[in-house]
Amino acid sequence: MGVGGVCYAGDFMGMPLANLSCAIVCKDNASTIGRTLESVRGLCDEIVAVDSGSTDGTLEMLAAAGAVIVKSEWLGHVRTKQKALELCSREWVLCVDSDESVLPELDASIRAAVQSPQGDAYAVNRRTYYKGRALRHVWQPEWRVRLVKKGSAAWTGLDPHDVLAPSAGARVARVRGDLRHDSFPTFAEHMRKQWSHATTMAASLHAAGKRGSYVRLLMSPTGAMLKQLILKRGVLDGYPGWLAAASTATAALIKHATLIELCSERDNAGRMKSS
Numbered sequence: 183m184g185v186g187g188v189c190y191a192g193d194f195m196g197m198p199l200a201n202l203s204c205a206i207v208c209k210d211n212a213s214t215i216g217r218t219l220e221s222v223r224g225l226c227d228e229i230v231a232v233d234s235g236s237t238d239g240t241l242e243m244l245a246a247a248g249a250v251i252v253k254s255e256w257l258g259h260v261r262t263k264q265k266a267l268e269l270c271s272r273e274w275v276l277c278v279d280s281d282e283s284v285l286p287e288l289d290a291s292i293r294a295a296v297q298s299p300q301g302d303a304y305a306v307n308r309r310t311y312y313k314g315r316a317l318r319h320v321w322q323p324e325w326r327v328r329l330v331k332k333g334s335a336a337w338t339g340l341d342p343h344d345v346l347a348p349s350a351g352a353r354v355a356r357v358r359g360d361l362r363h364d365s366f367p368t369f370a371e372h373m374r375k376q377w378s379h380a381t382t383m384a385a386s387l388h389a390a391g392k393r394g395s396y397v398r399l400l401m402s403p404t405g406a407m408l409k410q411l412i413l414k415r416g417v418l419d420g421y422p423g424w425l426a427a428a429s430t431a432t433a434a435l436i437k438h439a440t441l442i443e444l445c446s447e448r449d450n451a452g453r454m455k456s457s
Contacts, residue, residue, distance in 0.1 A: 203270035211280035221283035288359025301355035302334040320416035340386035384440035394442030407431035
């Protein structure tokens with residue numbers, strides 16, 4: 183029986199696939215990684231975890247699950263996940279975050295995909311849960327490539343928005359079932375995460391030479407909220423849908439405001455240097 187009386191794929195779906203690894207990156211994720219490990223222990227023959235300094239019991243939970251633990255400094259989202267991917271030794275790799283878990287239908291789909299491949303990389307739908315309840319509309323669908331044949335994909339993108347990108351010529355397909363995402367216990371905590379991710383993204387854009395825009399600062403937050411509430415029908419998720427849309431708009435606001443500030447500071451520094 184899974185965490186809190188909920189059944190997970192590893193509870194009953196069968197023997198681990200000998201040619202499938204699971205790649206995880208983590209740090210102080212004891213509150214969520216138990217569900218993650220429980221969902222993949224009966225699916226993946228190898229679990230590789232790159233840990234960046236856990237002190238909260240995460241390491242003990244990984245050891246109890248039989249994971250290969252690799253201690254590493256934090257290299258950023260993209261490089262740390264790429265390191266975990268490269269350390270896996272099996273033919274296929276399932277990449278999951280430490281707050282994600284494989285639900286039974288997805289477990290069955292992954293088994294079928296690995297045993298009778300119709301592609302080199304597979305996208306799964308990630309569905310966010312709030313207080314144990316699936317959000318059916320906001321952020322849906324959220325297709326992300328997570329199951330890949332070794333050598334057919336690599337982690338790319340700008341931190342913190344990492345993307346597992348298939349190689350040129352790789353065949354990409356989709357599998358049925360959801361990857362459960364327990365990202366935050368409360369929306370107050372989610373707002374703190376949004377602030378962190380938004381400022382990190384602004385720094386990444388700034389480093390890539392992108393400029394801030396007052397037009398985007400004005401339009402992007404409103405557009406993000408309306409997209410989730412109206413186009414995604416987030417209003418049907420009740421008050422969590424409204425809060426999710428608001429948090430998405432907040433992240434857009436913080437990102438664009440921070441990018442404007444970073445560009446202004448760089449411009450001022452350049453003028454002082456040239457004067």
